[in-house]
Amino acid sequence: GEDVEQSLFLSVREGDSSVINCTYTDSSSTYLYWYKQEPGAGLQLLTYIFSNMDMKQDQRLTVLLNKKDKHLSLRIADTQTGDSAIYFCAEFSGGYQKVTFGTGTKLQVIP
Amino acid sequence: GAVVSQHPSRVICKSGTSVKIECRSLDFQATTMFWYRQFPKQSLMLMATSNEGSKATYEQGVEKDKFLINHASLTLSTLTVTSAHPEDSSFYICSASRRQGGWGYTFGSGTRLTVV
Numbered sequence: 001g002e003d004v005e006q007s008l009f010l011s012v013r014e015g016d017s018s019v020i021n022c023t024y025t026d027s028s029s030t031y032l033y034w035y036k037q038e039p040g041a042g043l044q045l046l047t048y049i050f051s052n053m054d055m056k057q058d059q060r061l062t063v064l065l066n067k068k069d070k071h072l073s074l075r076i077a078d079t080q081t082g083d084s085a086i087y088f089c090a091e092f093s094g095g096y097q098k099v100t101f102g103t104g105t106k107l108q109v110i111p
Numbered sequence: 112g113a114v115v116s117q118h119p120s121r122v123i124c125k126s127g128t129s130v131k132i133e134c135r136s137l138d139f140q141a142t143t144m145f146w147y148r149q150f151p152k153q154s155l156m157l158m159a160t161s162n163e164g165s166k167a168t169y170e171q172g173v174e175k176d177k178f179l180i181n182h183a184s185l186t187l188s189t190l191t192v193t194s195a196h197p198e199d200s201s202f203y204i205c206s207a208s209r210r211q212g213g214w215g216y217t218f219g220s221g222t223r224l225t226v227v
Contacts, residue, residue: 035218043206101155
């Protein structure tokens with residue numbers, strides 16, 4: 001089976017950087033994603049990284065992947081109040097041909 | 112591009128009735144669609160994977176006779192919750208993939224089902 005774990009809650013001050021962490025277990029993962037979910041809404045894909053990459057930067061977002069430790073992180077620079085949401089990491093398992101989501105991390109941005 | 116429309120966004124039904132939720136890919140053909148369920152304050156849980164023209168693959172513990180999935184065309188998949196009970200109340204989300212390979216999943220906006 002495959003498990004994806006995240007810490008449940010993160011609180012940061014506006015303007016600081018946020019780092020959301022994720023660990024996964026499936027070594028055959030080929031793609032790893034970060035999604036954002038605002039209250040009552042569906043998931044919004046923020047970014048993704050291929051498993052053969054170590055880092056990907058997209059404006060304020062930086063994704064780091066440590067494949068050896070099966071650890072994925074999302075760094076949000078200059079965090080804004082609009083970034084308050086639940087963030088899910090997800091892996092695509094080539095072996096099982098499906099996407100598995102983490103438990104979600106609730107990000108609270110304090111003005 | 113890559114828009115998935117899910118309908119209805121909210122539905123309230125009486126216990127014992129059936130509810131159909133539609134998931135449409137508006138500007139691409141979706142070879143594979145996924146149905147998820149989200150309980151309050153929990154992550155999404157995959158219910159089933161449907162491929163166009165074939166039977167859906169259900170995850171362990173999901174009753175296939177209760178949650179009927181039809182993927183009759185490359186742009187439409189439906190989830191029917193049959194004989195709904197209050198414990199079926201949940202947030203259901205579909206997602207669609209352009210192709211196998213893990214890239215380009217697009218999610219619907221979700222359906223809030225309340226069974227009274």
